[in-house]
Amino acid sequence: MAIENVKEASENTVPEQIKVHGDPKSSKFRVPDPIVEVNGVNLYYGDKHALKDIYMDIPKNKATAFIGPSGCGKSTLLRCFNRLNDLVDSATVEGEIMIDGEDIYDPSIDITELRKNVGMVFQKSNPFPKSIYENVAYGARIAGENRKSVLDEVVEKSLKGSALWDEVHNRLQDSALGLSGGQMQRLCIARAIAVEPEVLLMDEPCSALDPIATGKIEDLISELKDNYTIVIITHNMQQASRVSDYTAFMYLGELIEYDTTETIFLNPKYKQTEDYVSGKFG
């Protein structure tokens, strides 16, 4: 991918110290129709300050990409949205995250309801050691649905939604572990959308896949965008520019820059962003 209007690289290509670019609160990037609002989130793993004063809004029914070098806090921020960080004993979260206008860190929030509303696809495909059918039906069964006709419908709809139906519809009772890597990842997407979440979090969904399987998943993301709000972490700049509408660049626990994908890739405000997207560091 060619980036036009590349700014002149400075003599110092790898920044040693990141300067905070203004006040994160006042400079918060405004998006139309936000579904997730992150206001002043700080996260600590014990003593380690992993997320520093994050302010960002995520637009509804768009794909938002998180980019940044490893260890910059992308996954941590993503896991705040469905509170999977709660599983880490040492993690403490400050600030508020609003989804649909509700603070998800409010003590009155039902975590299982939240997680049904905010689905997640993981870096390593993680189908359950069960049949394909049972994998997709799992979320519905957890929610207390046991009528076979309803489950059949859910399974078919979700597998069609993840473009897997044609490949597996005649072997639904086979083990999910017999699928190929790309199929497994699409199965995990089917499993996630089976509970009809509003937001779908994807943590590097294609990092273990070959280019063809990656292409299929990217096509799928473009389709899913119409009905779901997608937040995707990726290390692949081309992928970010292909699938996302908005892109956030994070570095060392800070949100450096957040804007439309076009702006981030073509006309970034800060030099670190430019260096990262153009491959000078990271």
Add this chain to the structure above:
Amino acid sequence: MKKFWKSGDPFIWLTGVALMFSLLMIAGLLYLIAAKGLGFFWPSNVAEVRLEDSRKLLGEITGHEKVKNTTSGDGTEFIERTQLKIGNRDLYGLDFRWVNNDQIKETTYPEYSVVLERREWGNMYGFIKQITESGSVICTGNQDCWPVLESLIPKFSKIYNEIKSIEKGEIGGINRQIENLRLDIRGLKMKGGDQSEQISKLQAKIEEQEAIYKEKEQKLQVLYKEFSRDKITMTSVDGRDKEMAVGNILRAYRPNAMSWFQKASLYLSKVWEFVSTDPREANTEGGVFPAIFGTIMMVFIMSIVVLPFGVLAALYLREYAKQGALVRLVRICVNNLAGVPSIVFGVFAVGFFIYGLGSTIDGIFYKEALPNPTFGTGGILWASLTLALLTVPVVIVATEEGLAAVPKEIRDGSLALGATKFETTWKIVIPSAMPAILTGLILAIARATGEVAPLMITGVVKLAPQLPIDGYFPYIHLERKFMHLGFHIYDVGFQSPNVEAAKPMVFTTALLLILIVIVLNLTAIIVRNRLKKKYTTSAV
């Protein structure tokens, strides 16, 4: 040369040799036991041995050996001798006899020599003289009497079974009912107050049962008379006659006149008898069915107890407990528990289960039967619980390893779908860890089946009159004492009055015990592999 050492080849050879050595030891062990055990049931030919001093011996040749001649010469030269099973314990006193080979003049295999397997006194080797019915002779001589004997034995077996079923089944049932009624009366009396009406009602019931008992007894007498009606007279090889009831004969055969196939079918029927019937003659003859039954039932009860306990404990340790110094300490203790000598568990069980729990249970539920203990003495339940205690560390360790091996991604995947931790554990983690849990159970079963020491003080007996499961309410009698193959080996081999006769039984029973361990393990392994197929995480 240096390169040779560096290449690691010698190490590979060393590992190979170590493996070979282990395999050889296992193969040697199995071979020895199988060779000594399997031959026991084969009907070998009956030899008539004529000695130099014109004495004659008749029996099966069971062994040869070389010993130092201590009776003559300087005690350094070796002589060979032969062991004969001559049977006829009622005539000779001893079943076995050693003969020096230089004393043997001639060995022949007379066609008409008969082997009688008897319900009492062991085998008889000899020739048929005559058979009498109510005192009158119906046939004489080997040739005429053989077909008569062959037709009589099944007939008398039938009568014998009828007698046994009346004695053990019907009369046993009546006795049990009378005993229960007596205990009821005692219970009522202990309650105090005026219970005379109920007591007299129970008394009437007892009398009713006693009347039935008398009736059965008369029937028995008739059967016994019939049973001892036909008699056979045998002549031993040295010319002594012995008369006995035909009913006393279990099986008669003439090995010297039998073809290979006849012998093979006899062999199979003897093997079947071994695994399916009760022991006779102080456990040195007959079968080991009660011991097989007791062993398997004990292992089952142990599995039922140990599996849930071990899995639950491991779940808490791995999934819920906060990992830290305390949990580590608990884990070390659990691991060490697996190394405690089993007899220590037995002693604990006597103190805690039998004297503690058992006596309390007796005091509350079986008051009428006191001072006779019901649960306050060794029994299959306590023995099984002891073994469960002994093997629970194995299950805990294996389960913990299985739980630790379930990938975090799968747990996260389930949690991210809105499942609670409990749902994730129950629906995803435990099924994934199932193969490991079953591995733990396999190890537990293997250890429990072979354990003898703690059982000797918690409920195993030499001869149990009843199985722990029968047709009388409540059908499963967990308080009963039971027989066990491991203890049976010890008892037959080392506590038997007739060591020579018992020796083959030791090997056959050991072989059987090994087979049972293999079968139990195979079952568990097959189940585990099925599950593994279902739950393995793929290589992708």
